Amino acid sequence: MGRYILRRFAQFIPVFFGVTLLLFFITTVLPGDPVALKAGEKQLPPAVYAALRHSYGLDKPWYIQYVNYLGALSPVHYTPKAGLQFTGPDLGESISTGRPVTQMFSETYPYTAELAFTAIGLEIIFGIGIGIIAAVKQYTIWDTLATLGSSILVALPVFWLGLMLQYLFGILMKEWTGGSFYLPISGSGGPGSPFDPWVYLVLPGITLASVSTAYAARIMRSQLLEVAGQDYVRTARAKGLRERSVLWGHEMKNALIPVVTFIGLDLGAMLSGAILTETVFNWPGVGLMIYQAIGRRDYPVVVGGVTLVLVVVLVVNLLVDISYAFLDPRIRLGANAEG
Amino acid sequence: MADHLLEVDDLKMHFHTRDGVVKAVDGVSYTLDRGETLGVVGESGSGKSVTALTLMGLIPMPPGRVEGGDVRFKGRSLITMKDEELRAIRGNEISMIFQDPMTSLNPVYRIGRQIAEPVRVHKGASKAEARARAIELLHLVGIPHPEKRVDDYPHQFSGGMRQRAMIAMALACDPDILIADEPTTALDVTIQAQILELMQEVQARTGAAIIMITHDLGVIADIADRVLVMYAGKPVEYGTLDEVFGAPQHPYTWGLMDSVPRAGMTEKSELCPINGQPPSLIDVPSGCSFHPRCPYARERCLTEVPALRNIQGEHKSACHFSGEPWFARGCSLDVQSEVV
Numbered sequence: 001m002g003r004y005i006l007r008r009f010a011q012f013i014p015v016f017f018g019v020t021l022l023l024f025f026i027t028t029v030l031p032g033d034p035v036a037l038k039a040g041e042k043q044l045p046p047a048v049y050a051a052l053r054h055s056y057g058l059d060k061p062w063y064i065q066y067v068n069y070l071g072a073l074s075p076v077h078y079t080p081k082a083g084l085q086f087t088g089p090d091l092g093e094s095i096s097t098g099r100p101v102t103q104m105f106s107e108t109y110p111y112t113a114e115l116a117f118t119a120i121g122l123e124i125i126f127g128i129g130i131g132i133i134a135a136v137k138q139y140t141i142w143d144t145l146a147t148l149g150s151s152i153l154v155a156l157p158v159f160w161l162g163l164m165l166q167y168l169f170g171i172l173m174k175e176w177t178g179g180s181f182y183l184p185i186s187g188s189g190g191p192g193s194p195f196d197p198w199v200y201l202v203l204p205g206i207t208l209a210s211v212s213t214a215y216a217a218r219i220m221r222s223q224l225l226e227v228a229g230q231d232y233v234r235t236a237r238a239k240g241l242r243e244r245s246v247l248w249g250h251e252m253k254n255a256l257i258p259v260v261t262f263i264g265l266d267l268g269a270m271l272s273g274a275i276l277t278e279t280v281f282n283w284p285g286v287g288l289m290i291y292q293a294i295g296r297r298d299y300p301v302v303v304g305g306v307t308l309v310l311v312v313v314l315v316v317n318l319l320v321d322i323s324y325a326f327l328d329p330r331i332r333l334g335a336n337a338e339g
Numbered sequence: 340m341a342d343h344l345l346e347v348d349d350l351k352m353h354f355h356t357r358d359g360v361v362k363a364v365d366g367v368s369y370t371l372d373r374g375e376t377l378g379v380v381g382e383s384g385s386g387k388s389v390t391a392l393t394l395m396g397l398i399p400m401p402p403g404r405v406e407g408g409d410v411r412f413k414g415r416s417l418i419t420m421k422d423e424e425l426r427a428i429r430g431n432e433i434s435m436i437f438q439d440p441m442t443s444l445n446p447v448y449r450i451g452r453q454i455a456e457p458v459r460v461h462k463g464a465s466k467a468e469a470r471a472r473a474i475e476l477l478h479l480v481g482i483p484h485p486e487k488r489v490d491d492y493p494h495q496f497s498g499g500m501r502q503r504a505m506i507a508m509a510l511a512c513d514p515d516i517l518i519a520d521e522p523t524t525a526l527d528v529t530i531q532a533q534i535l536e537l538m539q540e541v542q543a544r545t546g547a548a549i550i551m552i553t554h555d556l557g558v559i560a561d562i563a564d565r566v567l568v569m570y571a572g573k574p575v576e577y578g579t580l581d582e583v584f585g586a587p588q589h590p591y592t593w594g595l596m597d598s599v600p601r602a603g604m605t606e607k608s609e610l611c612p613i614n615g616q617p618p619s620l621i622d623v624p625s626g627c628s629f630h631p632r633c634p635y636a637r638e639r640c641l642t643e644v645p646a647l648r649n650i651q652g653e654h655k656s657a658c659h660f661s662g663e664p665w666f667a668r669g670c671s672l673d674v675q676s677e678v679v
Contacts, residue, residue, distance in 0.1 A: 231442040237397055238437075239457045239508070240430030253447045329492040330446060 091304030101304035112285035131220020264320025378563030440501035451489030578654035588656035
């Protein structure tokens with residue numbers, strides 16, 4: 001197990017360099033100039049423009065910028081004068097606001113995490129729950145409803161679903177009830193807001209969870225049906241186990257392995273910032289931050305934000321891998337298997 | 340008659356499918372007593388496994404349906420019994436070993452837990468008691484270091500060891516009947532012999548009756564006291580091992596025996612396989628269902644269904660001509676040219 005984790009850590013290295021290199025390359029081909037955008041309508045005097053570009057290091061070729069960026073990111077620095085110094089990683093400052101990227105990230109990230117865990121919670125409860133019902137009641141009306149519902153959910157674009165939920169629960173509901181019941185459709189609340197903070201999570205949470213929940217339900221259903229035909233399930237019945245014990249004791253753990261994999265990868269994806277959902281609901285997470293930074297060509301925020309998200313995703317994926325090693329002994333003990 | 344441990348009486352299990360009714364088992368009868376071994380032999384699809392699964396109550400209904408007959412265990416009908424009563428017998432008084440030990444154990448649970456499960460369910464054993472029983476059973480089936488191996492997962496066992504574990508599981512509650520459905524088919528030949536030996540040892544020790552389902556006549560010869568030969572869902576020959584192997588009466592049994600390669604065979608022509616394929620059980624041939632493949636078939640076989648009738652002693656055969664003086668086993672292909 002220890003070696004397995006170490007090997008997975010080693011895989012981080014190429015992924016990390018690959019993603020950051022690609023990011024830097026993209027910033028060179030994107031049209032638009034952060035310094036010009038920062039100045040707004042006014043034309044900057046050429047000398048000021050050149051000085052600003054120099055101060056952000058934008059006058060150098062992208063690969064030099066990349067090396068400088070990696071240098072700043074390193075927590076260890078060496079100068080002949082001060083010797084070895086340990087500092088926190090420096091991701092630079094936002095060109096448009098002048099604030100450190102790490103600070104912006106630490107302010108927005110909790111919102112992204114909150115939204116991601118809400119959505120994953122919904123996905124686990126409804127995805128797995130509906131999948132189990134559909135499989136146990138195969139070919140009944142419940143199965144048909146679940147299959148139909150999940151097909152529809154998969155087909156709906158996330159931003160469209162978000163807009164429709166906003167319209168239904170935020171606007172129509174408010175009109176129908178004369179303003180006594182409706183749900184907030186924008187932002188995350190704050191001092192003086194009319195709702196408890198958790199209420200702001202409801203609609204974005206449902207929106208972000210929708211497609212994945214539908215997929216999770218389908219995987220759960222098909223896995224349970226597949227496992228039900230396995231020889232070891234017949235063995236369990238032959239032992240005289242109750243149907244309940246056959247389902248929960250023998251089928252469930254096997255059927256859950258692919259579902260846990262799917263939900264885990266999904267958690268990684270959601271923790272990397274739900275750009276569509278956060279934008280539609282004006283949710284102040286890291287997705288919205290990166291989206292806005294792209295519009296302003298605020299490269300330090302884009303690159304720094306994505307780098308930090310990348311680290312989070314890598315760690316989450318590692319945790320997921322470890323978790324299904326616990327579900328499946330063949331992965332955990334794979335090295336010394338006999339047959 | 341009523342004192343038999345198990346009585347299968349004209350059992351008919353049909354499957355109602357979209358393509359038609361599959362007569363998987365169509366009138367099978369036999370009896371089984373304590374300490375006795377019945378060998379059930381036949382090709383794939385002859386209904387030998389379905390018979391066993393029916394008396395375990397492991398056939399999903401629908402599509403399956405018992406169309407007639409009965410199975411009595413210690414005088415009680417397993418067919419009309421409530422699910423809950425049958426469940427209490429399953430894995431407890433009657434238990435089963437399956438063909439493929441590689442897939443018959445649950446990959447995500449420890450061997451010991453799986454072996455001890457019947458004791459937990461049927462005898463209400465505690466975790467500690469169940470574990471002790473699992474170790475005892477693993478020892479009984481010849482797994483070395485059972486106190487360590489009990490905590491292994493199935494993938495840490497070899498094929499032969501897994502089948503031993505399956506046998507241990509089946510023996511957990513000291514069953515009266517052990518049904519073995521092709522228990523050696525998926526194993527190496529040397530391991531096959533070990534497993535058969537183990538089953539005989541277990542039988543000698545516990546007095547359990549065994550139903551051995553196989554397509555391998557060698558296995559039957561090794562282990563069975565009585566033999567039931569099945570074809571297309573029907574019994575075609577039944578008798579003691581000596582009767583059936585010493586003086587087989589049915590052309591299908593002859594065919595099976597002539598299909599087995601023997602040491603010392605030199606020319607290919609000595610091996611006489613049965614021509615053709617087993618029939619579809621939806622559209623069973625008229626008359627004797629074996630007639631399209633039978634080298635001895637005559638007019639009568641196309642129209643008249645042969646009854647399973649006594650030949651001598653307990654020996655029964657379902658062929659119109661069994662017992663007639665001219666009707667004798669030869670290498671089927673040669674006979675065909677002479678008789679027809």
